[in-house]
Amino acid sequence: MTEQPMPTLHDIIAARPNVYRYLKPTPLHYYSGLSELVGAQVWVKHENHQPVGAFKVRGGLNLAANLTEAERQAGLFTASTGNHGQSIAFGARAYGIKATIAVPEGANPGKVAAMRGLGGNVVVHGKDFDTAREWIMGQAEAHGGRFIGPTEERLICGVGTYALEIVEDLPQVDTIIVPVGAGSGACGTSIVAKSINPQIEVIAVQSAQAPAMQRSWQRGELVTAEMNTFAEGIATRVPFPNTQRIMRRYLDDFVLVDDADIKQAVGLMLEHTRNLAEGAGAAPLAAALQLKDRLAGKKVVLILSGGNLSMEKLKGILSTYETH
């Protein structure tokens, strides 16, 4: 069996003009309050400051920039719990392409409204993400259009541009902690970090209530798992082979944190940085608190991947959160 090629540092560098044509680099801020809590020097990479509130928009822009004329004409088809769909809608709009996005029933209403606000043709279908995805793949085929899965190489290379910004802003970084849904962020981050300096440690995190990607990585084979996390950005039931393959090569570790700890981290992030994190975006802080001993004194970057938490979830979290 011949090995498929993997995206490289060079591919990610090549994605930068496609990203910066529409977006600015996001800030990397140091927080003394989080640093005290973790017992390390803690910076946050603010991908929640992106126009759609999440890192994925970088990927959509790189993908759209690389389509053939025939692909543009046929339009893009995808499935999403929210941020990936916003990314595709944003990228498609930038290049005047039609995007059809399937979302599962009960999808985050703010994310659905945002996809529509970006001109995306949103169709609600199926009880979970994977059902919506299977349906829209059939639609794409029927219409002769391109189905965009969340782990396409162009997406990985686009999102990897945030990791280049981290290494440029903080060359001394010791550890980067990144949440995993489909894995594009963890792949982009670890390709960049390891290619530039193998000493930079990259740790991925997922919810213990949706551990399919973590278990697959740990076992070295694709296994499905329960999917009961409140955090839709990291709610994966069926693992993605493409990102698993890359993560097996580049990732240092992959940990699980409990949903209850992620909710607590949403509160801590608000209190100490005044930034709203969705569950996925707060998971790296939950992981850092769990790994305190290992991180002691290090320079740690937490990827705040997105801020699209629904108001209902925020209210629920704050109703039990104790200010420190």
Place this chain on the structure above:
Amino acid sequence: MTEQPMPTLHDIIAARPNVYRYLKPTPLHYYSGLSELVGAQVWVKHENHQPVGAFKVRGGLNLAANLTEAERQAGLFTASTGNHGQSIAFGARAYGIKATIAVPEGANPGKVAAMRGLGGNVVVHGKDFDTAREWIMGQAEAHGGRFIGPTEERLICGVGTYALEIVEDLPQVDTIIVPVGAGSGACGTSIVAKSINPQIEVIAVQSAQAPAMQRSWQRGELVTAEMNTFAEGIATRVPFPNTQRIMRRYLDDFVLVDDADIKQAVGLMLEHTRNLAEGAGAAPLAAALQLKDRLAGKKVVLILSGGNLSMEKLKGILSTYETH
């Protein structure tokens, strides 16, 4: 009586290198949800994305860059409800200067912790901002140091740099709405907007529960007023002559909004932009909703001046907020 000179567009342009040595331009994002609510095209200038969570940090950097060697040696003295103090602490730290900051009893604990995290020497003194200010002015004199009021020209010029970014990112802007505490933001904004294009309308906003600056501007004389707003960033009891003078020349209008409407705007801002706004930062949205008829169809920029809302205030606001 000879007129004192006023800061000019040129002074604000000259402040840019002092600001960009440490900070990046902040994003100006368009929000379809807010645009629907207001019935206009609505952008938000995200000064809450600054490292200290507020626009004032630009001013502190410009001030610190322009000190004499003797002033640096003696250190800086100031009083603050929070954001101004963080700005001075940030600027002082960048240049290795000592900053002593008086805060009133009951000051926002997150802002106080942030000032200390930046190395500021924070002293709690007096029941309100003006009492703390009078005390620290005496301290500055006793120690031969420089007292930094919140309306110094160097501060106005530093914060005015965000207005240049707005006009560069959205040259077609029709109206900018800016909150007023001491007035440095409104002065910087209106000097820039009116000097570049007198057709750009600049509207200031304050709480009806703390209207000293608005009443003084409207009457053309300095009047004190009640100060009962929950929003400490716009809680001014005694008006500032320096900023009043500039606002009288450059500002188009100055409106009041009720605290209840500001609280509602904090919720709307969270729901539609996923950004936490403190009361001052949400006041422009409250004003836009009050001025819907006048703004219909226009390109409107709201200054989200800062995001340093305490967790207790956020909890209180969300407990009664109805998601839309």
